[in-house]
Amino acid sequence: MLFCGISSSVYILNDMVDIEKDRRHPVKKFRPLASGDIKVSHALTILILLCPCVLVLSFLVNSIFGAIILIYFILNVSYSFKLKEFVIIDVLIISIGFVLRSLSGCLTTGDKIPVWFLLSVAFLTLFLGFNKRKKEILTLSGQTQNTRKILSEYSIGLINEMLPMLTSCTVVAYACFSIFEANSRYMIATLPIAVYGIFRYQYLLSKTDLGERPEMIVLRDRPIRFAVLLWVIVYISLQSNLFI
Structure with a gap:
């Protein structure tokens, strides 16, 4: 809260x-x-x-949770006034914000900090962030100077080179989390669901105009909603040792 x-x-x-x-x-x-x-x-x-x-x-x-909240606030204030004017750093700041949120959750619950999970969050949010930048460039089509000047520093070609790397890093980081850090040794069973979700999202970006609002893709697309529900069911089942 x-x-x-x-x-x-x-x-x-x-x-x-x-x-x-x-x-x-x-x-x-x-x-x-x-x-x-x-x-x-x-x-x-x-x-x-x-x-x-x-x-x-x-x-x-x-005190540690408070420090994370303070760092998050300072980082985002810096983003609002200056850091969002620097190419790539603007997306990195957004990604760090989500990592700090995840880290605070681990600290407040007393769980061991899952490094691979945090890396999964970092790579996934970078993937979403650069996809959002790509969609903004396509939507504005030459009007970037009047809305967000930083967008003129990006190009579709540059982002298209980054996305395959980020997709691979996300999948590998999540796979390592499910193998080495998850509470259940069968957590790897959720990997195909996660991969499908990422690929489905990428597919939808090429077919819809929802790239600037990733949450709307999750809310409107039935296969992604089903994948999320299936992941939750499998995860809860594994944590409850129903398959062991």
């Missing part, structure tokens, strides 16, 4: 900083601040109230 709070603070701040650019974006113009559904003054009030409360409560829960 605390990470949701600090993430909300970051999203509010980022949307406030980018409000004018978002208004010129064909997709982001529908965001609450850019569209005018929520006033900037109201968003600023929420930010001022929410952010300090989350930071204080995080350190009360656990």
Whole structure:
């Protein structure tokens, strides 16, 4: 819940900083601040109230957890004001944010930190991030200077060279997690499901216009929803030792 709070603070701040650019974006113009559904003054009030409360409560829960929350916040504030202007670093910052979220979950539950799982998260979010950049370039088609200047630093060819490597790294990292770090030795059984999900997602990117909103692909595509449900069922079954 605390990470949701600090993430909300970051999203509010980022949307406030980018409000004018978002208004010129064909997709982001529908965001609450850019569209005018929520006033900037109201968003600023929420930010001022929410952010300090989350930071204080995080350190009360656990000093290490609080430090992760603080690092996440500082990193994303830096992203909102400057780091998103640097090619590749912009996507790396987003990926690090998701790794910090996963790391905080491991620390709060007291579990051993699964290095291969964190690498899986890192590579998967890089895969999603660069796919999003690719779709933004195709959507804006020459208007990148008016919305996100950093997009002009990317090219479809460059991203297409990165994606196969990231796909391979994601699959290998997840395979290593399922073999060496998972609680069940049969966790490798979930690997084909994960691979199918990645390939299905890549296929859908070439067929739909949902690349800028990865969550919508998961919500709208029935095969991916089925794959996620199947993964959850197999995972719970393995953790419950139903197959042993």
